[in-house]
Amino acid sequence: MIYVLLGANLGNRVKTLQRAAQLIAEHVGPVVQQSAFYETAPWGVADQPAYLNQVLSVETTLPAENVLVQTQVIEQELGRVRFEKWGARVIDIDILYYSDLVLKSDTLTIPHPYLHQRRFTLVPLAEIAPSFVHPVLGKTTRQLLAECDDEGEVALFN
Known part of the structure; x- marks a missing residue:
């Protein structure tokens, strides 16, 4: 998962x-769960429009590096152009967890290195995986959210 x-x-x-x-369902694997949409304040670069975020849990048999390749292809297909780090974008797909895998390569770090610092990640993740334990930090999503210092606004999107 x-x-x-x-x-x-x-x-x-x-x-x-x-x-x-x-x-993602077509090229990575079946989507098992998906959070609601959340409208969130930008993170990293403040002068840009609000984001819409969602977390998916996906079953896959692809190795982690192949998941990264597939998600980058999907981003390109949807019109993603990389201008600046943390800048505005049509789509961004981040791999947060790959089961309990811990991986650090030149192209991919799992768990995502910033996930515990970002409310816009933790709030939707807590909706569908509140008890999932971070394999490095040893804390559940709920615990990480309670300890998160990020004050960025995260609101349920209607």
Whole structure:
């Protein structure tokens, strides 16, 4: 089981996240659970539109590096262009967890290195995986959220 974070703050955010989930189901594996959409404050670069975020749990047989390749292909298909780190984007797909795998390579770090510092990640993750234990920090999603210092706004999107 993997957990991925979808984020978009340009274009039709809802349609983009829905299409990303559909493409993940087609190319990575079945989507088992998905959080609600959350409208969230930008993180890293403040001067940009609000994001829409969602976390998916996905069953996959692909190795972690192949999941990364597939998610990057999906980002490109949906129009992602990388201008600046943490800048505005049509779509962003982050691998948060790959079961309890701990991996650090030149191209991929799992668990995601910033997930415990970001409310926009932890709130939707806590909705679908509150008891999942971070394999490095040894804390549940609920505990990480309670300890998170990030004050960025995260609101349920209607």
